Amino acid sequence: MPRQTQYPRLRPHVRKGKGGRVYVYYYYDMRPENKPDVPLGKDRELAIAKWEELHLGRPRIRGRIREAIQHWTCDELPTYANEGTRRNYKMHLNRVDAVFGMMTWDQVTLLMLKQYLKNRRNATDPTKPAGVQANREMAAFQIVWNWARQTAPEGRNEAYTALPWPAAGMERSRWKNPEQAREFEVTDELFGAVYVHACQFLKDTMDLSSATGMRLTDCIKVVLPKDDVLRLKANKTGKKADFDLSLSEVLPQLLARRRGYDANHLMLVSTPDGFPVHLKDLRREWDKARAKAAAKARAAGTPEGEALAKEIEAMWLRDMRKYAADLAEDAEAASKLLQHSSVALTKRHYRTKGDTLKTTR
Helix, strand or coil: CCCCCCCCCCEEEEECCCCEEEEEEEECCHHHCCCCEEEEEEEHHHHHHHHHHHHHCCCCCCCCCCHHHHHCCCCCCCCHHHHHHHHHHHHHHHHHHHHHCCCCHCCCHHHHHHHHHHHHCCCCCCCCCCCHHHHHHHHHHHHHHHHHHCCCCCCCCCCCCCCCCCCCCCHHHCCCCCCCCCCCCCCCHHHHHHEEEEEEEHHHHHHHHHCCCCCCCHCCEEEECCCCCCEECCCCCEEEEEHHHHHCCCCHHHHHHCCCCCCCCCEEEEEECCCCCHHHHHHHHHHHHHHHHHHHHCCCCHHHHHHHHHHHHHHCCHHHHHHHHHHHHCCHHHHHCCCCHHHHHHHCCCCCCCCCCCCCC
């Protein structure tokens, strides 16, 4: 009777080299099938991982990028407080894993990363380009890669990889897909056209976002203040800010109206019958109000009305932050209002109003 082992058909071959040095090579025994043995290499751990793939039919991920992605997703991803961030990172890494997951670290090159970006840019519906989305996927991949350089897998003393990110030092070489900031100006006319058709909690959200620059997720989660000072802790960045509502033209009415509701929650924005507002509610009501506003503009039957209708249809609810940036006194005030790290970021993505300059003579 053959001797039972922990790893059936895993055969070590011991060979002696020059100078008496002993080498051990591992093979998967293929004699029962009358085929040549499958070499598994000299590293015992990797040989066992390959044995599991052959003998047990398991996918071999040890030493592969997928191993680190799974570890990062389980241990690091839950530490991100923002639910949207967690969801996006998971989606990005799923796409990366489908292409690079079963590769070893040394197989990934800069040219492969560039080809991935190109394929994602060209192999999609032209009306829904994924070039910018692919850049986000590369950013998520880079986060995992740099984390893997300083993290050891369970049971091992060495990090997943010692190799640097293949695109390290290439930040100024424009190796990623080109990105162009969306240029859209929310005018008073566009704002008013939709506002008049909005339900009350959508009006409140439009007022709150355009007056404070809050993101929609903050608008529906900010707590009703006990006094006239609205205290914000941004859901995305964790940054804090206080707003004196008494200095606003529109927010005191919102505050008084909300305090008159018999609500079962603490949020500032509420339905008139006292229920909290969710993003899906805002999306539904925004689509309805925007469609009514566009139809009204188009009903005029003039080229100007048609142009206005198209602008209305191109406006998003989150553009209220852009509107807030343009209503601010200057670019610096807008940057501070939106809690940005730099004025350049505000000018590039949010403030569409140009600087007012004085002539020299």
